[in-house]
Structures are given as structure tokens and as C-alpha cells.
Amino acid sequence: ATTIIDGNQSLWSVFKGEIQEQLKPDILLVDSRTGINQWGALSLIQAADEAIIFLFPNEQNKQGIEVLLQSLQSLNNLSINFVFSPVPDITEFGLSKVNEIWESLRKKIKIATNENYEADEDESDLDNAQTLIEEFLVVPYLLPIALADSYPVQGSQDYYTKIANLIDEKTDEVKRSTLLNTIDQGRWKIIKSLNFPGVNAAEPRQDRSILFQKTTDFERFLDDTTCLIRGRKGTGKTALYLLFLKHKEFAQKLARGRLDNTVFLSAHGTFQESRPSRDEFQIIHKTLQQKSGTWEAFWRAYLLLRCYQENLVKFPRLAKYGELTKTLKNLPKEIWQSENTHALLELSTNSQLRLIVKDAVNILLNEQYRDNSQKMWFLYDDLDEDFPDAGEVRQQALTGLFQLVQSCDANRLTEIRFKIFLREDIWNRLIFDNKSHLTGRDILLQWTRIDFLRLALRQAIQSKDFKNLVDKFSPVAVESIDQASENAIDKALEILWGSRRRRGEKAKYVSRWVYERLTDSSGTTFPRSLSILLEGAKEHELSYEEKLSIQSPTDRLLRSKSLEIGLKKASEKRCEEIKEEYPDLTKFLDNLKGKSAFLSKEQLQEIWQDSGSNTLANLDFEQFVSFLGKIGIIEWREKEQRYKFADIYVYGFEMERRGTL
Numbered sequence: 001a002t003t004i005i006d007g008n009q010s011l012w013s014v015f016k017g018e019i020q021e022q023l024k025p026d027i028l029l030v031d032s033r034t035g036i037n038q039w040g041a042l043s044l045i046q047a048a049d050e051a052i053i054f055l056f057p058n059e060q061n062k063q064g065i066e067v068l069l070q071s072l073q074s075l076n077n078l079s080i081n082f083v084f085s086p087v088p089d090i091t092e093f094g095l096s097k098v099n100e101i102w103e104s105l106r107k108k109i110k111i112a113t114n115e116n117y118e119a120d121e122d123e124s125d126l127d128n129a130q131t132l133i134e135e136f137l138v139v140p141y142l143l144p145i146a147l148a149d150s151y152p153v154q155g156s157q158d159y160y161t162k163i164a165n166l167i168d169e170k171t172d173e174v175k176r177s178t179l180l181n182t183i184d185q186g187r188w189k190i191i192k193s194l195n196f197p198g199v200n201a202a203e204p205r206q207d208r209s210i211l212f213q214k215t216t217d218f219e220r221f222l223d224d225t226t227c228l229i230r231g232r233k234g235t236g237k238t239a240l241y242l243l244f245l246k247h248k249e250f251a252q253k254l255a256r257g258r259l260d261n262t263v264f265l266s267a268h269g270t271f272q273e274s275r276p277s278r279d280e281f282q283i284i285h286k287t288l289q290q291k292s293g294t295w296e297a298f299w300r301a302y303l304l305l306r307c308y309q310e311n312l313v314k315f316p317r318l319a320k321y322g323e324l325t326k327t328l329k330n331l332p333k334e335i336w337q338s339e340n341t342h343a344l345l346e347l348s349t350n351s352q353l354r355l356i357v358k359d360a361v362n363i364l365l366n367e368q369y370r371d372n373s374q375k376m377w378f379l380y381d382d383l384d385e386d387f388p389d390a391g392e393v394r395q396q397a398l399t400g401l402f403q404l405v406q407s408c409d410a411n412r413l414t415e416i417r418f419k420i421f422l423r424e425d426i427w428n429r430l431i432f433d434n435k436s437h438l439t440g441r442d443i444l445l446q447w448t449r450i451d452f453l454r455l456a457l458r459q460a461i462q463s464k465d466f467k468n469l470v471d472k473f474s475p476v477a478v479e480s481i482d483q484a485s486e487n488a489i490d491k492a493l494e495i496l497w498g499s500r501r502r503r504g505e506k507a508k509y510v511s512r513w514v515y516e517r518l519t520d521s522s523g524t525t526f527p528r529s530l531s532i533l534l535e536g537a538k539e540h541e542l543s544y545e546e547k548l549s550i551q552s553p554t555d556r557l558l559r560s561k562s563l564e565i566g567l568k569k570a571s572e573k574r575c576e577e578i579k580e581e582y583p584d585l586t587k588f589l590d591n592l593k594g595k596s597a598f599l600s601k602e603q604l605q606e607i608w609q610d611s612g613s614n615t616l617a618n619l620d621f622e623q624f625v626s627f628l629g630k631i632g633i634i635e636w637r638e639k640e641q642r643y644k645f646a647d648i649y650v651y652g653f654e655m656e657r658r659g660t661l
Contacts, residue, residue: 053065055083055085056085057087057098062101079169079170081137084098084102085138086146087141138159173555175473177555179469179472179495180495183469186465187552188545190465191538192542194463194534194538196459212254213527215445217444222259225440226419226441227419227442228438228443229419230423232424232522234529234577235445235446235525236445237421238270240421241270242271245264263377265307265379267378267418268302268381269379269380269421270381276336277386280336281386281393284341285397288345293345298344298400299404300404300407305331305344305347307365313365314364324353327353377419378419383421394426398422399432402435425630447527453489454489455530456493456514457492459531470492473491474488474494477491490511493510497510497511497558498553498555498558516647517567517648520649521632529571529648533567536566536567537566540566541559571650572652578649582631591610595655598643600642601643
């Protein structure tokens with residue numbers, strides 16, 4: 001193996017060259033003998049582009065592999081990946097040993113780069129302070145494999161498919177490079193054709209195919225018993241609310257027949273211009289107090305008013321409903337006026353009318369829709385905007401709304417269903433009787449990685465030029481985005497941003513990097529931030545068009561540097577939004593500029609004190625820190641005994657990413 005043939009050529013390079021000349025294979029697989037010997041791992045790895053090292057997770061194997069890695073430090077452009085197999089225990093406890101060994105081994109690996117894999121200027125101790133199990137591959141001890149007489153063993157191939165995908169990475173990179181090279185100067189044309197508009201269901205001109213990305217929560221949302229949709233600001237609550245009001249047919253198509261006999265009505269929210277505002281709600285609150293009215297009665301009357309305005313309820317010609325009809329008749333519809341407010345207050349505080357309103361909802365409304373085999377969905381949004389946090393208005397108003405839901409449930413009004421969209425932090429602060437009864441009837445809107453990647457691809461393929469490229473590389477993803485596997489979506493997006501950030505086992509996959517960077521410490525990911533990141537990356541990439549001295553990546557459209565610039569823009573926008581959402585935090589957040597994103601408790605407390613110690617004045621330091629955690633700004637790292645600020649906020653607050661560990 002060490003024989004010199006001619007110049008710097010080795011036996012293996014000659015052998016490899018002749019195989020290429022005679023057979024022209026796409027991939028050459030070599031199964032190495034165990035051990036480090038003349039014909040074993042060391043000599044073979046010197047001939048490899050990719051090394052997949054299998055080892056059982058114990059100290060003996062770790063020490064042996066460390067010796068091997070020390071001998072490979074001089075090799076360039078060698079990608080090394082580990083597969084721990086067989087692993088007897090794949091619980092969190094069992095994997096801790098695997099993680100410990102892997103952490104030791106990964107420090108031995110030299111990182112190599114080429115033109116497609118740029119050095120990550122943001123790589124730091126901060127990034128590596130905690131390691132995800134996903135970074136290496138694990139094959140558990142599988143009895144069917146141990147006892148099998150032949151291979152492959154049915155049901156076990158998923159574990160090995162992941163290994164095959166690693167080997168395919170290099171091949172896919174070559175395919176992408178070949179594909180992109182065929183478009184010649186069209187690369188810039190395709191980049192210019194990309195468009196990543198902010199996801200906005202209220203925009204009527206947006207193509208419905210990119211209007212809404214169905215997430216994994218969607219099926220639960222369709223359930224009649226689900227009445228509360230919680231989520232952070234920017235997670236898509238309003239998009240979901242407007243989907244069923246502005247684009248009913250498209251929504252019903254997504255529901256695959258489950259909502260064909262359902263009527264949707266905005267009981268309160270941005271969909272209808274005629275609605276009470278903050279000022280009206282303040283007046284309503286005072287009047288209800290003065291006249292011993294209740295918010296539950298108000299919401300019931302408001303619901304009936306909306307049905308009457310949209311001709312969704314018919315009052316019989318009975319004296320009983322005469323006064324009710326008279327009160328509702330001729331009220332302004334186009335603009336909310338004082339007459340509307342006075343009418344609702346009359347229906348909420350007049351003891352006789354309150355009873356008639358209840359009968360109208362419980363009997364007329366419910367029975368009319370039951371007789372027609374229909375259901376009604378009442379949707380409520382914008383409650384955080386229309387009810388100020390100060391005082392008790394929000395607490396009492398929202399409590400009354402949920403009391404109405406519970407009252408309808410108690411009266412078995414099965415044709416009347418509520419969908420209330422509410423900010424997560426507001427829900428957490430609400431206190432009312434039987435709040436726990438809503439447990440299980442709520443969903444927390446969160447974007448999984450596959451949801452996120454589908455949205456990215458859905459937007460990118462609006463460019464016909466880009467779609468044509470993806471059709472040639474990963475057609476399955478384009479044919480059916482919502483049904484395609486994560487692997488297929490990933491492969492399609494590699495045309496856009498490549499596979500890994502740079503070469504080497506420690507390098508993150510780009511799709512994972514994007515998702516993690518746009519996810520806060522509470523696990524909330526913001527789809528709006530994705531659009532900003534991609535649009536910013538596109539703009540920066542185009543700045544290289546005239547710089548002929550700077551080589552473009554051959555296997556992707558957007559280079560890593562462009563994605564970093566896009567991330568900074570997304571972070572800046574998200575930081576603006578968090579200040580708008582929590583104005584009391586502004587001084588504290590401004591004081592983070594120039595500070596490390598990885599702080600000890602003492603350092604964080606000092607910043608808090610410098611902010612006047614009155615940020616959210618009713619909280620002490622421990623409560624303040626807990627609040628920052630709940631809204632996704634920081635998380636506690638037990639191992640390092642430090643607080644880590646979420647990446648989505650680090651750039652926008654101009655903090656220092658590099659830690660001091």
C-alpha cells in the first residue's frame with residue numbers, strides 16, 4: 001500500500017484511477033478489514049473521499065479509533081462520519097455514553113474546506129456548548145438482525161438508509177454541480193427570479209398555493225372539540241383565522257371533506273371592519289360593571305348580532321322575539337357606530353333581553369343548523385390588540401368568552417363550535433374557574449422542521465426557473481409538497497442552499513442550521529422570519545454578480561455567507577417585534593448590545609440592574625429570568641452554568657456570539 005509507483009502516486013491512487021477509466025462507477029464502496037494493519041482501515045481510508053466508521057460504544061473502541069484519527073490528520077477533503085452499532089440501550093440514559101464517546105472523537109477530526117464549503121465565521125464555543133444526538137448515527141441492537149439467516153432484514157432498513165444518505169451526499173453534490181453548470185450564466189437569472197414574500201393571509205393577491213402551509217397541528221385544529229389555538233405572535237394564528245374566512249373553498253379542500261357542511265363566521269377579528277375597538281371595549285367594561293352585566297352575556301349577544309348581520313339566523317314571527325328583532329334591526333353594518341355598542345349593552349344588561357338572547361342562541365341558532373345538517377364555526381382573533389393589558393379589562397373579557405364556550409358545552413349546543421386564537425403568554429396569565437377543563441381541547445401552534453422546510457420549498461418553486469431545476473433533481477418533492485418525505489424536501493432545497501454549511505463531520509446541514517437559527521429557546525419557530533432570511537440571502541447573493549474575482553459555489557445558488565446576512569436581517573426584524581410585543585422590556589433589551597450571548601447568572605443580573613431593576617416592575621430577578629425563558633429569549637445551560645440567548649435574537653440585539661468558555 002505504501003509502494004511508490006511514479007512521483008507522488010501511491011498504489012491506491014493508481015488502482016482508483018484504473019477503476020475510473022475502465023468502469024466509470026458513480027460510487028466505489030470498500031468494506032475495510034477490522035483493525036489498523038497493512039490492508040486494514042488506515043491504508044484504505046487514505047484512498048477514500050468519505051469514511052463511515054462503525055464502532056461499538058465502549059472505551060476500548062474509542063481508544064482504537066482515536067489512534068486511527070491521529071494518523072489521518074494530514075489528509076485533506078476527507079469527510080468522516082460515525083455509526084455507533086449495535087447500541088444496546090437507545091434511551092436517553094443509554095445514549096449518554098454514545099454522546100460522551102462521540103464528543104471525544106469529534107475533537108480529533110481536522111476540518112477541511114473547499115469552494116463549496118465556506119468557513120463558518122460564527123462557529124464558536126457557543127455553538128458547540130451542547131450537542132444534539134442527531135449529529136451522529138445510531139443503530140440499536142436488533143434481534144431480527146442478530147438471528148437472521150439472510151439480509152436485508154425487513155423493517156430494519158430505515159437505520160441503514162441514513163447511512164446510505166451520507167454516502168449519497170457527495171454524489172448529490174456532483175449532480176447539483178453538473179446541473180447548475182448546464183445553466184451557464186442563467187444562475188443569476190434564476191436567483192433574480194426567486195421571491196420570498198412574507199406569509200400574509202390577508203393579502204388577496206397572494207397565490208393560494210403559497211398562502212398557507214398546513215402544519216402537523218392542522219388535523220387537530222379541524223377537530224370540533226378544539227376551541228383554543230395558542231401560539232406566540234408570528235406563529236400563524238391570524239393566517240389560520242383568515243384562511244377559513246377569505247378562502248373557504250381552499251380551506252375545505254385542505255380539510256379533505258371534514259368541513260363541507262360547516263359555516264365559518266368571524267365573531268371578532270380583522271376580517272370584518274365593523275367591530276368594536278379598544279375604546280368601545282373600555283366603555284363596555286365600565287357599563288357592564290355599573291349595570292351588573294357580565295362579559296359572558298356580552299359575548300353571547302355579540303355572537304347573535306354577527307349572525308344576524310350575516311343573515312345566518314332567522315327569528316320566527318313570535319312576540320317573544322319582537323323586542324330582540326327591533327333592537328338588532330337597522331343597526332349600521334359597514335362601520336361600527338355608537339348604536340351598535342348601545343344595542344349590545346342593552347342585550348347584555350337588560351335581564352329580560354338577556355334571557356331571550358340565550359334562548360335565541362340555544363334554541364333557534366343551534367336547532368336551525370342541526371336541521372340543515374350543518375355546523376357553525378365562530379372564529380375570534382385580534383383579542384390581544386383590542387383588549388389592553390392594563391387593568392382588569394382583558395382578564396374579565398377573556399374569562400367571559402371562555403365562560404360562554406363552557407355554557408354552550410353544558411347546554412350541548414353541538415352545532416355551535418368556537419375557535420379562539422390567543423397569544424400564548426396571555427393564556428398563561430388568565431385565571432378563571434374550570435380553566436383546566438379546556439386542557440386537551442387546545443393546540444399550541446408550533447412549526448416542526450418538516451413544516452418549515454415545506455414552506456421554504458413552496459415559496460422557492462414559485463420561480464418557474466427554479467422549479468424546473470428541482471424537477472430534474474428531486475421531482476417527488478415538487479409533485480406533492482405536503483406528502484413528500486423530509487428527505488425529499490431536503491434534497492430539493494439543496495439546489496437552493498446546498499447540503500452542509502461546509503465540509504467535515506462537524507458541519508451542520510444547512511436545513512438544520514436554518515431551522516435552529518430561527519427557533520427560539522422555547523421551541524417556537526417563526527415562518528415570517530424564514531421569508532426575511534431567504535429574501536435577505538437572495539439580495540446579498542446578487543451583490544456578487546459583478547465581482548468576477550469571487551468564485552460562486554458550484555453546487556448551490558445561495559452561498560453560506562448570504563444565508564448569514566439573511567439571518568441577521570431576520571433577527572433584526574424579530575427583535576423589533578419582541579420590543580413591540582413587550583415594550584416594558586425595551587430598556588433591558590437595548591442594554592444587551594455588545595454583551596456575550598452566553599452569560600453567567602451574575603452577568604445577567606448586572607444587566608438587569610443596569611436597566612433600572614424595574615423591567616416588568618412587579619417581577620424580581622428570578623421571576624424576570626423565568627419570564628424571559630417562557631417567551632423564548634434565553635435558556636439555562638446546566639452543564640456550563642450559563643444562560644444562552646437564542647440565535648434568533650442574538651444578531652438583532654447586536655450581542656457577541658463567541659463565548660468565553
